[in-house]
Amino acid sequence: MALNDKLRDVFVEALGLDASVDVENLKYREIEEWDSVGHMALVAAIEDEFDVEFATDQVIDMSSFKVAVDMLEGFGVKA
Amino acid sequence: MTNRIHATAVIGEGVELGDDNVIGPYAVIVGKTRIGSGNWIGPHVSIGTPAEDRTGPHPAGWDGELEGFGVEIGDGNKIREYFTMHQGTWRTTRVGDGNYLLSRTHLGHDCVVDDSVTLASVQLGGHCHIWSHANIGMGTVVHQKAEVGPGAMVGMGGAVRKDIGPFTISVGNPARVSGINVVGLSRRGCDEATIAALEPFLKGVGELPASGLPEDLATLLKAWADRGPADH
Numbered sequence: 001m002a003l004n005d006k007l008r009d010v011f012v013e014a015l016g017l018d019a020s021v022d023v024e025n026l027k028y029r030e031i032e033e034w035d036s037v038g039h040m041a042l043v044a045a046i047e048d049e050f051d052v053e054f055a056t057d058q059v060i061d062m063s064s065f066k067v068a069v070d071m072l073e074g075f076g077v078k079a
Numbered sequence: 080m081t082n083r084i085h086a087t088a089v090i091g092e093g094v095e096l097g098d099d100n101v102i103g104p105y106a107v108i109v110g111k112t113r114i115g116s117g118n119w120i121g122p123h124v125s126i127g128t129p130a131e132d133r134t135g136p137h138p139a140g141w142d143g144e145l146e147g148f149g150v151e152i153g154d155g156n157k158i159r160e161y162f163t164m165h166q167g168t169w170r171t172t173r174v175g176d177g178n179y180l181l182s183r184t185h186l187g188h189d190c191v192v193d194d195s196v197t198l199a200s201v202q203l204g205g206h207c208h209i210w211s212h213a214n215i216g217m218g219t220v221v222h223q224k225a226e227v228g229p230g231a232m233v234g235m236g237g238a239v240r241k242d243i244g245p246f247t248i249s250v251g252n253p254a255r256v257s258g259i260n261v262v263g264l265s266r267r268g269c270d271e272a273t274i275a276a277l278e279p280f281l282k283g284v285g286e287l288p289a290s291g292l293p294e295d296l297a298t299l300l301k302a303w304a305d306r307g308p309a310d311h
Contacts, residue, residue: 036258037234040251056256057282
């Protein structure tokens with residue numbers, strides 16, 4: 001499964017998103033589900049799924065789906 | 080103005096009170112306790128009882144036994160129902176000025192709460208230090224010796240197991256930083272450019288800017304950056 005597809009599934013599951021949400025263009029605080037509490041649930045879910053651990057500055061900087069993809073690629077995560 | 084103390088409140092003989100305090104029904108204030116002025120202390124509050132230290136002394140403060148490091152509370156605090164505060168074992172357990180300590184909040188022995196802090200039914204283990212302007216959400220638990228930095232916010236139900244940096248937002252168990260408290264920084268006089276310059280420091284990846292911060296904020300953040308390890 002491609003990285004984007006796998007990450008999209010994590011977003012949907014962790015944030016409890018409806019199928020109609022355009023996940024790949026999602027930004028932090030753009031929807032009610034992705035607030036500060038949702039953010040930490042999402043970070044924990046991504047860490048579990050991809051076996052990575054984000055530093056504090058990365059947690060703060062994870063402001064969109066696309067940034068999350070870039071960070072995972074930075075960890076060497078591949079599709 | 081004189082103090083207004085309900086007839087059912089117990090005020091031990093070692094307690095020093097300033098002026099204009101309101102002390103509600105069934106409050107128990109004992110031990111070597113100094114309380115400033117203009118505080119509102121609600122019903123069933125307990126201040127100055129011994130540390131929860133299995134091997135430590137348990138003086139009966141209500142009977143005039145004054146052993147221990149005592150408690151100090153400043154001015155203008157709102158202390159709500161069922162708040163409890165134990166005296167110290169190596170330093171005075173202390174609350175500063177202008178804090179809002181919501182019902183059922185507990186301060187363990189040797190804790191220090193600075194000024195303008197909000198604690199919403201928070202449980203502080205012993206030796207904790209909560210710095211000025213911090214805001215800790217409902218039902219949060221703070222592990223003994225942990226520090227919550229100036230202006231930090233902790234979301235409800237958090238479990239703080241290690242120090243939380245200044246002007247950050249943390250949530251979860253264990254509490255992890257999820258953002259910067261931009262609103263808090265704005266209230267301390269920071270514009271967008273100043274906040275941007277501060278971000279690396281607040282994220283733990285840069286130094287405190289040498290200039291450009293409002294004076295009070297610079298003093299607070301420098302004190303945080305220079306703080307030593309906990310003595311106990």
